[in-house]
Amino acid sequence: MPFVVYTKELLLKQPPGCGIQGGLKMAFVYIRYRIENYKKWKTAFNDAFEMRKKGGEKSYRVFRSSDDPKEMVLLQEWSSIAGARRFINSKAVQQCMARAGVVGKREIFFLKEVPQADQSVH
Numbered sequence: 729m730p731f732v733v734y735t736k737e738l739l740l741k742q743p744p745g746c747g748i749q750g751g752l753k754m755a756f757v758y759i760r761y762r763i764e765n766y767k768k769w770k771t772a773f774n775d776a777f778e779m780r781k782k783g784g785e786k787s788y789r790v791f792r793s794s795d796d797p798k799e800m801v802l803l804q805e806w807s808s809i810a811g812a813r814r815f816i817n818s819k820a821v822q823q824c825m826a827r828a829g830v831v832g833k834r835e836i837f838f839l840k841e842v843p844q845a846d847q848s849v850h
Contacts, residue, residue, distance in 0.1 A: 755809045756839040757816060759802040764829035766797065772828030779824070783815035784808065809838050 763769040773790075780788070784807035793799035806812035815821060816836060825834075 761834040784811035
């Protein structure tokens with residue numbers, strides 16, 4: 729199964745009130761992939777909760793494309809970029825994704841949050 733990892737750290741801005749608190753820069757991972765079946769994927773994702781937590785995941789948000797329900801996006805917050813890279817590249821995670829029915833090429837972006845602009849549209 730093709731596996732693409734974008735190792736260049738990208739910048740991610742959050743709305744006011746999210747993310748950088750007390751100077752701490754948060755680490756995020758954005759993953760986009762296709763699945764065979766949502767129920768199968770959801771079961772495997774839930775079963776991997778303790779493994780993700782032990783690996784350093786702090787929180788996550790799951791999204792499905794409004795145009796294609798088999799296209800998933802996962803945004804995870806991690807303790808560190810280095811820890812996220814180790815976890816994502818582990819054999820256990822690759823096996824878990826296979827069991828979850830992840831198919832085709834996966835896009836993975838390792839993100840580091842940046843300070844917000846002084847002005848906001850909110």
